[in-house]
Amino acid sequence: MKYLALDVGTKRTGIAYLDDVIGVPVPLDTFTHGRQEELVTHVMEIVHARKIDEVIVGLPLLPSGEPGAQAKISSAVGTALQSHGVRVTFSDERYTTPRNSAHKHAISTKNLDGDAAAACSILSQKVDI
Numbered sequence: 001m002k003y004l005a006l007d008v009g010t011k012r013t014g015i016a017y018l019d020d021v022i023g024v025p026v027p028l029d030t031f032t033h034g035r036q037e038e039l040v041t042h043v044m045e046i047v048h049a050r051k052i053d054e055v056i057v058g059l060p061l062l063p064s065g066e067p068g069a070q071a072k073i074s075s076a077v078g079t080a081l082q083s084h085g086v087r088v089t090f091s092d093e094r095y096t097t098p099r100n101s102a103h104k105h106a107i108s109t110k111n112l113d114g115d116a117a118a119a120c121s122i123l124s125q126k127v128d129i
Helices: 036-050 069-083 114-126
Strands: 002-007 012-019 026-032 054-059 088-092
Touching (some): 012 036, 026 114, 054 069, 069 088
Parallel strands (some): 002 054
Antiparallel strands (some): 002 012
C-alpha cells in the first residue's frame, strides 16, 4: 500500500510518503498555502501522481486528548479529501514535533524541516513498518 501523511498547519503542511514495499517514510516538500482549498488541491495532485491508497491526517490533540482549534482544521482537511473519494484516517500527532536532544548520537534539528519530519513520525506511528 502507498500512504501519504499530513501534518496540517494553517500556512504550512508537512507531507510524507510511504510505500510499504520499501518501508521507509520519505519527507516530501512542505507545502505553503493560504486556503484549505489550495492544500486539498495540492494533496489530490500527489494522491493521483503517486497512486496513494490512504492519507493519514495528524490530529494535534490537546494534552487532555480533546480536539482543539488546530485539530478541527486538520479534521476539515481530512473531510474535504474524503469528499474527493480519498481513504482518510486520522492519527494522534501529539509529540511528533522533532526536538533537539542532548544525546551524543542525536541528529541536530537545526536545519531540519520540522513539518515534513512530523509527517514522517505520523506515518511511523500509524503504519506497521
